[in-house]
Amino acid sequence: MTATRVLVLNSGSSSVKYQLLDMRDSSRLANGLVERIGEQSSRLKHTPLATGGESREWTGPIADHDAALKAVAEELAKDGLGLDSPELAAIGHRVVHGGKRFSEPTVIDDAVLAEIERLIPVAPLHNPANLTGIRTATALRPDLPQVAVFDTAFHTTMPEAAARYAIDVETADAHRVRRYGFHGTSHAYVSRATAKLLGKAPEEVNVIVLHLGNGASASAVEKGRCVDTSMGLTPLEGLVMGTRSGDTDPAVIFHLARVGGMSIDEIDTLLNKKSGLIGLCGDNDMREIRRRIDEGDEGAKLAFDIYIHRLKKYIGAYYAVLGHVDAVAFTAGVGENAAPVREAAVAGLGSLGLAVDDELNAVRGDEPRLISPAGARVAVAVVPTDEELEIATQTYALVKKTN
Numbered sequence: 001m002t003a004t005r006v007l008v009l010n011s012g013s014s015s016v017k018y019q020l021l022d023m024r025d026s027s028r029l030a031n032g033l034v035e036r037i038g039e040q041s042s043r044l045k046h047t048p049l050a051t052g053g054e055s056r057e058w059t060g061p062i063a064d065h066d067a068a069l070k071a072v073a074e075e076l077a078k079d080g081l082g083l084d085s086p087e088l089a090a091i092g093h094r095v096v097h098g099g100k101r102f103s104e105p106t107v108i109d110d111a112v113l114a115e116i117e118r119l120i121p122v123a124p125l126h127n128p129a130n131l132t133g134i135r136t137a138t139a140l141r142p143d144l145p146q147v148a149v150f151d152t153a154f155h156t157t158m159p160e161a162a163a164r165y166a167i168d169v170e171t172a173d174a175h176r177v178r179r180y181g182f183h184g185t186s187h188a189y190v191s192r193a194t195a196k197l198l199g200k201a202p203e204e205v206n207v208i209v210l211h212l213g214n215g216a217s218a219s220a221v222e223k224g225r226c227v228d229t230s231m232g233l234t235p236l237e238g239l240v241m242g243t244r245s246g247d248t249d250p251a252v253i254f255h256l257a258r259v260g261g262m263s264i265d266e267i268d269t270l271l272n273k274k275s276g277l278i279g280l281c282g283d284n285d286m287r288e289i290r291r292r293i294d295e296g297d298e299g300a301k302l303a304f305d306i307y308i309h310r311l312k313k314y315i316g317a318y319y320a321v322l323g324h325v326d327a328v329a330f331t332a333g334v335g336e337n338a339a340p341v342r343e344a345a346v347a348g349l350g351s352l353g354l355a356v357d358d359e360l361n362a363v364r365g366d367e368p369r370l371i372s373p374a375g376a377r378v379a380v381a382v383v384p385t386d387e388e389l390e391i392a393t394q395t396y397a398l399v400k401k402t403n
């Protein structure tokens with residue numbers, strides 16, 4: 001019997017999302033989520049899809065990512081899907097920062113681990129959690145290939161003109177300061193799925209992908225290759241996000257340090273965790289912000305307007321970068337669910353061939369779909385992302401090739 005299952009781990013700063021797939025038909029056997037790791041009220045939700053069983057939820061303290069992963073392994077074992085299964089071919093890990101070195105999925109060894117560790121300063125919220133996930137999974141199944149799929153990989157095709165900051169070259173190179181970009185697994189998956197929705201090959205279309213989750217980024221994808229993206233050295237640059245500021249004048253930092261008396265660490269926390277939507281209006285969930293706007297809340301309305309203004313600027317910028325655009329694709333939690341965000345983002349862009357049809361925009365669903373009016377010059381689409389499926393696909397392809 002050949003092993004055909006892949007377990008995918010997406011370890012975030014305070015959560016672990018996971019999915020177990022059978023790669024013969026990419027079917028999902030189980031998935032789940034552990035959130036609020038490190039708090040008293042951590043929550044685990046596990047759904048055994050293979051057996052069609054009910055989801056199981058558990059709330060209580062889960063101290064760290066190591067404990068979280070062990071709890072996940074126990075839940076999987078209850079359904080006969082434990083990590084000891086001979087049908088497991090590999091474990092695929094989302095790794096957020098791969099620097100310049102990793103442009104492909106990579107089997108993890110000590111050298112790869114050391115490089116992920118070295119990159120912690122430029123992905124302080126993400127890489128440490130990714131490393132714990134890898135170490136715990138390796139301890140549970142030391143015989144299995146552990147594969148890293150990097151958020152940065154898809155963006156390594158960016159030309160130097162897009163990847164470099166205009167700062168002194170020697171200083172930049174000495175400290176590897178350049179734009180890496182993130183959410184690449186999602187941008188890759190969604191740009192391909194958008195081409196498919198248009199009945200074209202990825203090499204035949206130019207797509208602007210808007211990944212709007214808690215973290216958010218845009219990318220310009222030319223004939224299947226990324227040519228620009230909004231996140232930079234770290235996942236802080238670009239769009240307004242749930243808790244991150246996105247673009248600011250870098251001098252804001254000097255000002256807050258010199259005039260505001262804040263330390264570098266305080267400013268780091270401010271821009272990464274207390275800014276964006278939550279900093280502007282106290283909520284980072286778009287559902288809550290829309291509810292408050294409906295009640296006439298001015299603060300929520302201003303936060304929404306700032307979010308949309310930035311998004312629209314990036315659509316315009318990437319339109320110019322690409323020259324010709326076949327489609328704009330909205331994805332991730334906000335992009336897939338928030339019709340008012342999609343409507344507002346393209347409002348007034350009719351002269352660029354961009355518009356949404358109100359009825360199509362209001363339709364909900366899990367399938368990729370067009371929301372632009374029939375005959376529109378540029379397709380506007382909602383294309384649900386599936387980072388876990390993409391990680392599983394890349395992981396399985398790599399282990400099949402190397403076996």
Ligand SMILES: Nc1ncnc2c1ncn2[C@@H]1O[C@H](COP(=O)(O)OP(=O)(O)O)[C@@H](O)[C@H]1O
Nearest residue numbers: 212213214215284285286287332333334337338
């Ligand atoms: N029905 C909805 N309407 C509007 N926004 C939604 C809806 N469902 C989820 N969201 C938004 O999606 C966000 C989470 O997106 P997601 O892609 O899951 O984020 P991440 O993977 O970064 O945690 C939430 O913070 C919320 O703002």
Ligand SMILES: CC(=O)OP(=O)(O)O
Nearest residue numbers: 096182183214215235
């Ligand atoms: C890189 C990044 O921002 O990831 P997430 O959206 O999962 O926080």
Ligand SMILES: [Mg+2]
Nearest residue numbers: 213214215332
């Ligand atoms: Mg996400």
